[in-house]
Amino acid sequence: MSRRKKGKKTVSAPNNPHPGGLTCPLCCSPDGKAVTRDLSPFYRCCRCGIVFNSAYRPLRYDERYFLDDYKNQYGRTYAEDRDAIRRLADVRLRNVFALRGGKPGRGDLSLLDIGSALGFFMESAWDAGVGRVSGVEISRYACDWCRRETGFRVVNSAFEKTEFDETFDIITAWYFIEHCEHPGEIMRRIYALLNPGGVFAFSAPSVFGPQFLFDRKGWAGSHPEDHRIDFSPAVAARILKRMGFRSVMVRAAGVHPDRVVPRTSPFFRPFSLLYRRMAPLLRFSDTIEVYALK
Numbered sequence: 540m541s542r543r544k545k546g547k548k549t550v551s552a553p554n555n556p557h558p559g560g561l562t563c564p565l566c567c568s569p570d571g572k573a574v575t576r577d578l579s580p581f582y583r584c585c586r587c588g589i590v591f592n593s594a595y596r597p598l599r600y601d602e603r604y605f606l607d608d609y610k611n612q613y614g615r616t617y618a619e620d621r622d623a624i625r626r627l628a629d630v631r632l633r634n635v636f637a638l639r640g641g642k643p644g645r646g647d648l649s650l651l652d653i654g655s656a657l658g659f660f661m662e663s664a665w666d667a668g669v670g671r672v673s674g675v676e677i678s679r680y681a682c683d684w685c686r687r688e689t690g691f692r693v694v695n696s697a698f699e700k701t702e703f704d705e706t707f708d709i710i711t712a713w714y715f716i717e718h719c720e721h722p723g724e725i726m727r728r729i730y731a732l733l734n735p736g737g738v739f740a741f742s743a744p745s746v747f748g749p750q751f752l753f754d755r756k757g758w759a760g761s762h763p764e765d766h767r768i769d770f771s772p773a774v775a776a777r778i779l780k781r782m783g784f785r786s787v788m789v790r791a792a793g794v795h796p797d798r799v800v801p802r803t804s805p806f807f808r809p810f811s812l813l814y815r816r817m818a819p820l821l822r823f824s825d826t827i828e829v830y831a832l833k
Contacts, residue, residue: 564767565589565723565778574755581759588774590746591767595720598765600678605657618684621659628663631828635709635738636667638788638830646670648708651732653698654715658685665691669709675701699725706734712741714826717766730782730833739784739831742792747771748825749798772822775829784831793826794818 561571563584571582571591580594598604605617613620636642648669652660655674665672674693676682682695694701699721710729719725729739745751746769750758770778772789779787796811804810818824 561593563587563589563723564591564595564719564721565726567723574759581762587778588771589778590769592762592764594764595767596764597720598718598763600681602680604678605681605684617657621657624659625663628660629667631660631711631713631740632663632667634788634790634828634830635711635740638738638786638832639708639736643668643670649673649705650709650711651675651703651707653710653712653729654718655685655691655693656681658689658691658693660711660713661685661691661693662689664709699728703732706732706737708734708737710737710739712739714742716741717743717768719767722768726778726782730784733833735833737833739779739833740829742826742828743775744769745771745793745822745824745827747773747823747827748793749795749823750825753799770827770829772827775827779829779831784833786832788830789822790828790830791818791822791824792828794824798825 561582562569563571563586566584566587566589568584568586570585571593572585573579574581574583574590581590581592583590609615609617609620617624646668649671650661650664650669650673652658652664652672652674655661655676656678658674661672661674672691674685674691675696675698676685676693677695677697679695682693685691685693698715699719710733712729716722716725733739744766750761751769776787776789794815796814797807799814800807800810814823
């Protein structure tokens, strides 16, 4: 967290030059403080503690997003990364079941995956014994691919515009919340759609990580314009408990020691070993996974 200089004024919404506004998109507080003087348009909410992007711009999730854009970042298309995504999904499902108290029997649970992409998490959930699996996805390309290749029911719509005729035992949203213009409304709706004893699980960028803390200008320069908010582990847990969740578990996800010590440094290897051991304990990472029990 950056040091705040004495006498620094709180910036209020009416004077904001950015279209996103300085009203917190999660708790609706009208006040935000600049993360640092030279990192506009990023502000920290004085009430709930999230960092938000006042110059947020939504992105179009067309075919190129799952093909060219994904391949440029990871070296393969989203579909080609199926096995790796499935392995990660299996780990996440074990965390969900652990918070619920055990793996379900076949057909016992219902699951909604928000931002379900090509349906790989739904595949893993079905294989793990979840009986009713459905998704909602804004990309028509992803929905058509998922229906054709997996056969799962998926609604091609924005989550906030989708009507549901049931509630769910598990709701997941992997790297979805940060893309929402009004994440507070989204999270409150998720809570309402979740059955008592259900689990809400999501992943999101974290500001309690090496890039934000040690290279803030680099963090700001590479921050996607379609990311509205960033959590820290403590802030995420506090927000969910205030919403009414009984238990919250936060885990480190994106662990990148090279963002602290360059790979060319003679200290990189020993630091990397230490960091990879300590990051899960401290939840010190550039992204986090959050599991909340209603």
